Amino acid sequence: SDLGRLTVQCADRPGIVAAVSQFLTDHGANIVESDQATTDPVDGQFFLRMTFHRPGLQAHLDDMTKNFTKALVEKFEVTEWSLRDASTPKRVAIMVSKYDHCLLDLLWRARRGELPVDIGLVISNHADLASEVRTFGVPFVHMPVTRDTKPEAEARQLQLLQGNFDLVVLARYMQILSADFLASVGCPVINIHHSFLPPFAGAGPYERAKERGVKLIGATAHYATEDLDEGPIIEQDVVRVRHSDNIAALKRRGADVERLVLSRAVLWHCEDRVLRQGNSTVVFS
Amino acid sequence: SDLGRLTVQCADRPGIVAAVSQFLTDHGANIVESDQATTDPVDGQFFLRMTFHRPGLQAHLDDMTKNFTKALVEKFEVTEWSLRDASTPKRVAIMVSKYDHCLLDLLWRARRGELPVDIGLVISNHADLASEVRTFGVPFVHMPVTRDTKPEAEARQLQLLQGNFDLVVLARYMQILSADFLASVGCPVINIHHSFLPPFAGAGPYERAKERGVKLIGATAHYATEDLDEGPIIEQDVVRVRHSDNIAALKRRGADVERLVLSRAVLWHCEDRVLRQGNSTVVFS
Amino acid sequence: SDLGRLTVQCADRPGIVAAVSQFLTDHGANIVESDQATTDPVDGQFFLRMTFHRPGLQAHLDDMTKNFTKALVEKFEVTEWSLRDASTPKRVAIMVSKYDHCLLDLLWRARRGELPVDIGLVISNHADLASEVRTFGVPFVHMPVTRDTKPEAEARQLQLLQGNFDLVVLARYMQILSADFLASVGCPVINIHHSFLPPFAGAGPYERAKERGVKLIGATAHYATEDLDEGPIIEQDVVRVRHSDNIAALKRRGADVERLVLSRAVLWHCEDRVLRQGNSTVVFS
Amino acid sequence: SDLGRLTVQCADRPGIVAAVSQFLTDHGANIVESDQATTDPVDGQFFLRMTFHRPGLQAHLDDMTKNFTKALVEKFEVTEWSLRDASTPKRVAIMVSKYDHCLLDLLWRARRGELPVDIGLVISNHADLASEVRTFGVPFVHMPVTRDTKPEAEARQLQLLQGNFDLVVLARYMQILSADFLASVGCPVINIHHSFLPPFAGAGPYERAKERGVKLIGATAHYATEDLDEGPIIEQDVVRVRHSDNIAALKRRGADVERLVLSRAVLWHCEDRVLRQGNSTVVFS
Incomplete structure (x- = not known):
């Protein structure tokens, strides 16, 4: 202190x-x-x-x-x-859908004192992870989103988030946030997505990575911007895969690297190590 | 034996x-x-x-x-x-332009006995590396290529290569080989190229990687096919970069990973560890 | 199936x-x-x-x-x-003390279906992790161990373990198991420990690693044998550290690599990929 | 500039x-x-x-x-x-015995402009690498050393080195330098040695690593001090090995990591990134 x-x-x-x-x-x-x-x-x-x-x-x-x-x-x-x-933890809200690997990793690390954060809210468009989250003493709010209800859902999300948090983390939140939402939320938003060499646009990236025979798969944590998956990169990493890995194995390995990359990005952001410049970052890690 | x-x-x-x-x-x-x-x-x-x-x-x-x-x-x-x-070395020809890092790594590993190959020829469209190559006791043939002379140059290259080699390695050969050449050369061709997450098509990939602020740069070794940089992947790897790396530093780090990836691909190919299936590979490494 | x-x-x-x-x-x-x-x-x-x-x-x-x-x-x-x-999961018991990172990683991977295991019991010499374990629907048995009660405690542990499990995992269990216990338990025992270059025998390895200025810290998963930390190695990995890492940061990085290494060792063991030969292993990973 | x-x-x-x-x-x-x-x-x-x-x-x-x-x-x-x-290259002398991998890597990188060094001298206790070194336009001096002639040889080495160089690199120099030599040479001395988890003291480390079944082998670059292999660590790295690697394969993989680690240590030293404190270092890399 x-x-x-x-x-x-x-x-x-x-x-x-x-x-x-x-x-x-x-x-x-x-x-x-x-x-x-x-x-x-x-x-x-x-x-x-x-x-x-x-x-x-x-x-x-x-x-x-x-x-x-x-x-x-x-x-x-x-x-x-x-x-x-530096000893004041950042107030963090997490948005998530159904995959639990990134969410749990952040909750564990926060509980263990590894991350200088105070996770105050989890918002999900699915109810699946409610009891899991509440075990950690963190409020869980279920907000279903459909194409029709999206503007309304975002408005309700903003009510909860605006002014209350220093950071929003998209821990595999499978909905695209509108430019309005990002402009209004009032704090940085960090997203994690899988990445491949070569990259596979569109649906089924793991299926296509398997088909293409890549030897590495990866993950990228970045600030969310209007241009999907195009925001300033904070951290990236890869993991080696083998020809004997089926699609389930690729997803399992991918999940491991996603949660590591996201937790590093959140840690560095919360330790004020990430400075944005245009569409890139300087990371003093 | x-x-x-x-x-x-x-x-x-x-x-x-x-x-x-x-x-x-x-x-x-x-x-x-x-x-x-x-x-x-x-x-x-x-x-x-x-x-x-x-x-x-x-x-x-x-x-x-x-x-x-x-x-x-x-x-x-x-x-x-x-x-x-298994004790018969594969007969290898290397094609190269001006960058020496991949070429030297292969020549040196072959001399040390690390690669089960007999490098019998180096072809280059530039004269720069002639004395360096000959120091290793390997013939160097200078074959300039311009847009106009390309068909003729390829014909002369094929004369030297056809029937004489089990493998051709493109160790940063900066000319695109025609589909005819690949169909006629009579043996597999392995190429190395840099790769990025996200990828940067066109010229100046290191410049654009710097601009975009990527945290990793990589290299991919693959069998050359008609579709440039789209052939079956043999090996990939990446190296971490930092915001303080200028473009020269990115290239230096990239060169390190290129030579490692290419030498692994050549080793595995020559040890019969790489089996092609369609546009991907099974690698028993 | x-x-x-x-x-x-x-x-x-x-x-x-x-x-x-x-x-x-x-x-x-x-x-x-x-x-x-x-x-x-x-x-x-x-x-x-x-x-x-x-x-x-x-x-x-x-x-x-x-x-x-x-x-x-x-x-x-x-x-x-x-x-x-191959579709029959191995029956696994975990022994743990107070650190939760390896334990939670195994419980969570098992629940996700990433590990072909059925975790049937957690034994700890401390009560701290009871509710955490039971959240996963896994029985938790608290068995305090002191120097005086150790033989008796091991006898009670054997009663629970013998004949009931295919594998015992020591997920940071901070008690040394006797040769008798290992000979009687009737199934392989996998242990995880941190490892350093150079290694630091005795207490406070992270403190001494910091003092010595190592640039990497690691973890080793191995079969437990009578000779402490000397059993056949299944998997090892390292993570890079920096001069600015204090001892807490070293432990945090160490915990990340420990849980990854242990989970890989357990996965490979349970997929019958690890064959022991004397004091080493063949791992078909 | x-x-x-x-x-x-x-x-x-x-x-x-x-x-x-x-x-x-x-x-x-x-x-x-x-x-x-x-x-x-x-x-x-x-x-x-x-x-x-x-x-x-x-x-x-x-x-x-x-x-x-x-x-x-x-x-x-x-x-x-x-x-x-910062644009003045450091004057570097290299001492080497018979293995060429570290030496050549430094000579290549220097020639390519990757290292801010001016390599002015190579001293070896064997004649094997003379012509190789001279190809680079670098003087090579052969100084045989036996137990009896060691003091005399060191005296002659000091004559060549003192006052003429900013750094001496031991690129697999298989002779132990005396404390007197290190005290008199007048500039830092960087050494590279292989390292293992667990470590294997004495002769035949690769043979013993194979026997023990380690999954990683590594290398450490450090400042040479009176206590052999105990000086301040500058850089370390490891490479994964497989059960199918025989001792020659271990040495090959070890050589790759040795030359990478040594070249990074030399680069960082010559860019003034390494500050010594007692027996450890702060590396601003």
């Missing part, structure tokens, strides 16, 4: 690191971890993540925030920044 | 393994390694690879081949099979 | 594969998958695993077993063999 | 990052990449690596060095630091 975290993004120019470091020093903070990247030596984009130790942090956070705005945001034309108590 | 290798492919039906095993036993051979796969419990495709020990193999190979044809090929409607002395 | 599985181990000699294959053919079975290894071309040890399809298998299994004994076991001096219905 | 690099190590205290950043800003430099770690929030050890862009760097480097000493080294009791032109 007493650990704070600061992230900063802006167009690069000389003196930012010095100014930010001096700011923290002036406010009684000792920098304990720092990562910085610039996309180009000249005229690049600047990304910074610092973890600092400040005795009695809670009492000073408001002042630091105000002063940071005054002293630095304008001067360096900072486009994105955050300053927070 | 005295190790033989048998591969068999056909529609599955009961009794094949027994018949093949009995055949080997009757011919004085002891099976030392055996791998078999069937695509379905009923009405599947059958794939078999056996390595056997037969004292004085060389003297018996012709007889075994004749007898196998008579005793088994017709009876089980065998569609593909091979029976060979 | 109607899939059977046969494994055979003995000193190698010509004709075994033929004889076994003919035996299956004669009994109406079609071999759908086959793996065979021999440690040496001459005078090696022979290992075979075959999966076969036999319509109406259940009705024929007793006869096949009797005939196999008569026809083959004596003739080839078979030292180890098994013949079983 | 015009890229400089600064590394700093000292006991942590508030204000270092600010002071260093300000120093660079004051000297006309723009920080383009920065990594910092502290071992503990309070009273930890501080590690910093910064890459900066300074137009006309060469002309200013001496002044910056002088000023850094005056302004910061004393004030913060800096124990280790370096300030250099």
Whole structure:
């Protein structure tokens, strides 16, 4: 505790690191971890993540925030920044359909203290996982979605989510969220999907991967954007498959890599390690 | 030595393994390694690879081949099979352009005795790598190719290759081979190409991978077919990249995974571990 | 269903594969998958695993077993063999202490149908995981163990285990089982332990790994034998760590690789893919 | 070009990052990449690596060095630091015996421009690799070593090395270097050795790994210290092996991982990414 975290993004120019470091020093903070990247030596984009130790942090956070705005945001034309108590867990809601592997992995890790999150809600368009979720002491809300009821369902989902959560995780939620939903939800949304080399658009990717004889299958965690499966990538990984794997075996191996990739993406996001830039990310992992 | 290798492919039906095993036993051979796969419990495709020990193999190979044809090929409607002395290296020709990483890796592994191959020729459309190749005692033939001279160049390449080699390896050969060439060369052709999740068609894949912010880049070794980059996959692998990797770093990491993937594919092919079925492969690795 | 599985181990000699294959053919079975290894071309040890399809298998299994004994076991001096219905799940008991990651992963995979097991009992020397286990519908028995009560506790454990299970899994069971227990339990016992390069004997391995600055940590699943952590290895894997990982992070990464490695070892064992030879294993994975 | 690099190590205290950043800003430099770690929030050890862009760097480097000493080294009791032109390659000497895989990999990568090194000398206690090395335009010196001539040989080696190189790489050099040699050579020495889980001390590690049935073999690159194979670890990796791998196959797979691990360690060292602390390292990779 007493650990704070600061992230900063802006167009690069000389003196930012010095100014930010001096700011923290002036406010009684000792920098304990720092990562910085610039996309180009000249005229690049600047990304910074610092973890600092400040005795009695809670009492000073408001002042630091105000002063940071005054002293630095304008001067360096900072486009994105955050300053927070690193020990405050992020409030997370999960949306899921029927597959339980990603959902359970997140719930387990949260219970075990591996993820700095407070999972406050699970929304599903199916009732199947209700008792499983409630075992963890987490509320489960069943919201069926059909083509006709989708706008109404999204409106009800937004009622539950807006203002209440710092992150929404789509843990194999098999409904496409509308652009309106994503624009209104008020926090980042992370999605997981399987990925293949070569990729197989459309239905039945595992069936087609088997048919094509791929030797690796994978998963990608990314921020959800209007363009389905096209948002900024946070993490990817693959697993080796064998010719003797039938489609069930491919799905089993795929599930293992999906839940690992999603849990890493959620961890890194919640530790403020992921900075977005356009359609890609800088990950200080 | 005295190790033989048998591969068999056909529609599955009961009794094949027994018949093949009995055949080997009757011919004085002891099976030392055996791998078999069937695509379905009923009405599947059958794939078999056996390595056997037969004292004085060389003297018996012709007889075994004749007898196998008579005793088994017709009876089980065998569609593909091979029976060979496992200690006879495959005769390999390499085609390359300017990048040396895949070429050198193969030449060096062959010299070390890691690959059961006899590399007899390197053909390049550039002269750059001539002295490097000749250092290994391997002939290097420079055959420039332009749009206009391509048919003629391919004709000259075929003159050198046809009947002389068991395998052609495209070790970053940056020319597209015509369907005629592939149909005429008379032996399998293995190609290596980089692959990405998501994939980037067209020029500058590393540039676009950087732009998109992928976290993994990979390589795929496959048999070359008329459809560019669409032939049966033999091996794939990936390597993790970081946001701080510039395009040169991506290419460096990509080169590492390309040479590993290609050398594995060549090794497995030359050890008769790769059986083709339609557009996919069974790999007994 | 109607899939059977046969494994055979003995000193190698010509004709075994033929004889076994003919035996299956004669009994109406079609071999759908086959793996065979021999440690040496001459005078090696022979290992075979075959999966076969036999319509109406259940009705024929007793006869096949009797005939196999008569026809083959004596003739080839078979030292180890098994013949079983591949669709019959293995009966598994799990022993655990306080860490839940390996236990939960096995319970969850079993429930999903990923593991061909029937988990019938969890025994723990701590009460912590009782409700978690019972949520899966699996009996949980709390058996505290102290230095003084250990012989008595092991006797009670054996009462529950002997004759009732095909496999005992130590899913982070932090008590050393006596040689007597292992000799009496009547089925294989699989253990998971963390492993490091270099290894750190004694207490606090994660603390010492951090101090030493290792870049990888790992896990090993092995059959439990009298010599602690020295039994035949079934599976191993590692995960990359970073200098910024504190001891909690090392343990978290270690837990991920432990559960993956243990679940693979249990899967392969239950699919009869693991054949023991002395202190090592042949794994047909 | 015009890229400089600064590394700093000292006991942590508030204000270092600010002071260093300000120093660079004051000297006309723009920080383009920065990594910092502290071992503990309070009273930890501080590690910093910064890459900066300074137009006309060469002309200013001496002044910056002088000023850094005056302004910061004393004030913060800096124990280790370096300030250099990132585009100046490190001068590297390689010591090798008979195995060529690590040596050639380094020579290839250097020639290809993948490593920021200038390999100026290869010393070997065997003559085998002379012509191979000279092909690269690198001097090769043959210095046989016997038990009796070792002190004399080391003295001659030191004559060649002292003052002339920034790094010595032991690329499978099968002689133990004396503590005197390591103390006198005047630059870091990086070694590569194979590593196993469990480890096998003494001769014939691959033979014993085969006997033990390990599923992974690995390699470790570390700074050479007086205690053989006990120096600070820079990089480790493993490769999966199979029961069908004989000892030659294990060595082949081992060679692949050795050369990858060593080349990564050399790259990271030469990019100033590796900071030593006692017997471990911080690697900003």
